[in-house]
Amino acid sequence: MSEDAIKAKGLTKVFNGSLVAVDHIDFSVKHGEIFGFLGPNGAGKTTTINMLITVLKPTEGKASILGYDLAKQNNEVRYSIGVVPQEYTADEDLTGYENILLCADLYGISRKVSQKRAEDLLKLVELTAFKDKKVQTYSGGMRRRLELACGLINRPKVLFLDEPTLGLDVQTRAATWNYIRMLKKEFGMTLFMTTHYLEEADALCDRVAIIDHGKIIVVGTPDELKDSLGGDIITVAVKKDVDITGLVEKIEHVKGVKKENGSYMIKSENGEVTAPLIIEALRKEGHVVTRLSLTKPTLNEVYLQYTGRSMRDAEESGDALHAKRMLMARRRH
Amino acid sequence: MNNVSKSKLHGLWALTNRELKKWYKAPVVFALTLIQPIIWLGLLGNALNLGSLVGSSSFTIPADVAAQFTPQQLSVLNSYFSNIGGSILQSTFGTTSYISFMAVGMIAFTALFTTMFSGMSVVWDRRLGFLNKVLSTPVSRAVIIVSKVLSATLRSMFQASIILVIAVPLGFEVGAAFTPLNILGVFAFLFLICMGLSSLFIAINIRSTRIETPMAVMNLLNLPLTFASSAFFPIDRMPGWLQTVANVNPLSYTMNGMRQLLINSSINYSDLALQYAYVGIFAAVLTTIGIVLSWRFLNK
Numbered sequence: 072m073s074e075d076a077i078k079a080k081g082l083t084k085v086f087n088g089s090l091v092a093v094d095h096i097d098f099s100v101k102h103g104e105i106f107g108f109l110g111p112n113g114a115g116k117t118t119t120i121n122m123l124i125t126v127l128k129p130t131e132g133k134a135s136i137l138g139y140d141l142a143k144q145n146n147e148v149r150y151s152i153g154v155v156p157q158e159y160t161a162d163e164d165l166t167g168y169e170n171i172l173l174c175a176d177l178y179g180i181s182r183k184v185s186q187k188r189a190e191d192l193l194k195l196v197e198l199t200a201f202k203d204k205k206v207q208t209y210s211g212g213m214r215r216r217l218e219l220a221c222g223l224i225n226r227p228k229v230l231f232l233d234e235p236t237l238g239l240d241v242q243t244r245a246a247t248w249n250y251i252r253m254l255k256k257e258f259g260m261t262l263f264m265t266t267h268y269l270e271e272a273d274a275l276c277d278r279v280a281i282i283d284h285g286k287i288i289v290v291g292t293p294d295e296l297k298d299s300l301g302g303d304i305i306t307v308a309v310k311k312d313v314d315i316t317g318l319v320e321k322i323e324h325v326k327g328v329k330k331e332n333g334s335y336m337i338k339s340e341n342g343e344v345t346a347p348l349i350i351e352a353l354r355k356e357g358h359v360v361t362r363l364s365l366t367k368p369t370l371n372e373v374y375l376q377y378t379g380r381s382m383r384d385a386e387e388s389g390d391a392l393h394a395k396r397m398l399m400a401r402r403r404h
Numbered sequence: 405m406n407n408v409s410k411s412k413l414h415g416l417w418a419l420t421n422r423e424l425k426k427w428y429k430a431p432v433v434f435a436l437t438l439i440q441p442i443i444w445l446g447l448l449g450n451a452l453n454l455g456s457l458v459g460s461s462s463f464t465i466p467a468d469v470a471a472q473f474t475p476q477q478l479s480v481l482n483s484y485f486s487n488i489g490g491s492i493l494q495s496t497f498g499t500t501s502y503i504s505f506m507a508v509g510m511i512a513f514t515a516l517f518t519t520m521f522s523g524m525s526v527v528w529d530r531r532l533g534f535l536n537k538v539l540s541t542p543v544s545r546a547v548i549i550v551s552k553v554l555s556a557t558l559r560s561m562f563q564a565s566i567i568l569v570i571a572v573p574l575g576f577e578v579g580a581a582f583t584p585l586n587i588l589g590v591f592a593f594l595f596l597i598c599m600g601l602s603s604l605f606i607a608i609n610i611r612s613t614r615i616e617t618p619m620a621v622m623n624l625l626n627l628p629l630t631f632a633s634s635a636f637f638p639i640d641r642m643p644g645w646l647q648t649v650a651n652v653n654p655l656s657y658t659m660n661g662m663r664q665l666l667i668n669s670s671i672n673y674s675d676l677a678l679q680y681a682y683v684g685i686f687a688a689v690l691t692t693i694g695i696v697l698s699w700r701f702l703n704k
Binding site: 121125126154156158173174177178225 | 414422426533541542543
């Protein structure tokens with residue numbers, strides 16, 4: 072077995088000869104890890120997934136899954152992967168049970184085996200009570216779970232999830248996270264997921280690749296990425312208008328001080344330990360601390376650092392672009 | 405990969421049955437599809453009843469003319485005129501019952517409509533993401549297309565049978581050459597034409613992501629295909645240029661073949677062979693094109 076579950080080299084997709092959706096990306100996913108593609112809408116996440124699941128042909132570059140070459144052994148790839156798409160693809164006119172059996176038939180699984188598996192999967196995603204109801208009566212969360220069950224019917228070694236919690240409420244999202252964690256823990260499955268929720272990538276992924284404009288900007292564990300920013304930020308304000316920069320710089324763990332709008336931004340590796348030390352040192356010198364806050368860097372700060380804009384801004388400009396395109400498309404008619 | 409069939413055809417019946425289930429498991433839709441041919445035949449067949457134009461009651465000998473003949477001569481004349489209608493119908497349509505002629509046209513027409521609408525389901529599957537999901541599984545690309553063709557074909561054949569059944573109380577008369585075995589021959593025609601037509605419409609729609617495009621194309625094709633054929637009127641009574649078009653229309657061959665089997669008084673076997681050959685080649689060529697296109701275009 073090869074070292075990596077997924078390996079991509081120079082993977083590129085160009086649509087209509089000019090629109091570069093994915094631009095020479097390299098990455099590898101280890102066996103049994105949850106790997107996340109994080110980026111705003113339109114960054115190229117879904118296009119990457121569609122190439123990896125053999126739905127789109129790469130314009131350039133290579134990729135392999137479990138050592139099977141995407142271009143030459145696409146049938147082997149298809150047998151060993153599962154896909155949970157962004158859309159609700161289950162047929163609304165069929166029951167949940169029928170939908171799972173349909174998925175099983177697409178893999179050529181014999182009916183005897185697929186019936187047993189379908190029952191097990193329905194139990195796993197807690198849909199047994201609804202298995203004979205038509206999918207059109209399902210809620211959004213139930214449909215997500217059904218998609219998950221369909222994606223698992225062939226017992227895949229690698230599971231692809233495209234925006235698995237898009238449009239779900241907070242509770243259903245937490246439940247979905249638990250399913251994903253369980254798949255990794257119980258079955259040792261490798262999971263490749265895309266998301267544009269920062270907290271989701273942070274909570275779920277072993278490693279995250281931040282993707283923007285079709286390029287991978289940085290890859291690492293969420294903690295590595297946050298640490299790469301240089302630590303926590305402690306913001307302090309004191310009563311008297313005296314410069315305390317020199318004083319603070321001498322305190323243990325402090326890596327830098329910056330005065331901004333009358334308060335001090337202190338960068339420190341271990342904020343929880345440093346903050347009391349700062350208060351203590353300032354009091355000794357007769358200063359009164361009026362305000363103190365501790366900010367742990369989130370992936371949003373990471374995103375900001377590497378792309379120069381916050382995730383929300385990127386989303387908004389993406390949406391604005393989309394709106395503009397829609398308007399232009401409408402004018403053409 | 406145990407318990408997995410290595411057959412290249414796996415998934416074919418599952419995907420075909422998915423389409424069929426959407427149809428027969430939805431009682432309202434199913435009932436509507438049954439009603440549709442009844443309306444076609446009941447309304448159009450009766451509104452366009454050409455037989456009544458030349459019927460015995462539409463021609464009476466004026467009184468001043470009648471006065472010049474003896475009653476004996478008059479009854480000969482009357483029976484002559486009342487038979488003119490029948491012989492016109494017989495020589496034009498191959499049967500004295502226009503509704504029988506048109507019912508066969510309706511059968512082919514239904515095949516055209518059903519296959520058109522099933523062709524559009526490719527667009528829906530793409531839009532709803534179902535196609536992508538299927539493409540990520542080890543189902544053969546050809547199977548994806550053939551399952552669409554097959555489900556459209558089975559649906560059309562079912563609807564066509566309904567038309568045949570309901571046409572009987574509406575006045576459908578089988579010809580002298582009819583035997584129950586001919587029904588099988590009719591199904592063979594239907595199978596071939598539906599294969600060809602649904603392949604054609606799927607090929608048209610295979611790259612489309614918008615439902616509007618295929619709608620426009622269908623509307624464009626639908627009327628010429630129907631009226632430049634022998635659906636309502638025999639081709640040899642059409643103007644020359646229209647005859648040329650109608651003579652390449654595979655629907656004409658299908659209808660003429662089915663009419664030979666169902667309503668004509670005798671069967672010209674060399675014509676029948678030609679009709680089977682033409683429709684068969686049409687089906688083979690278009691199904692091949694459909695499969696080749698699916699290889700090329702399903703994975704962009």
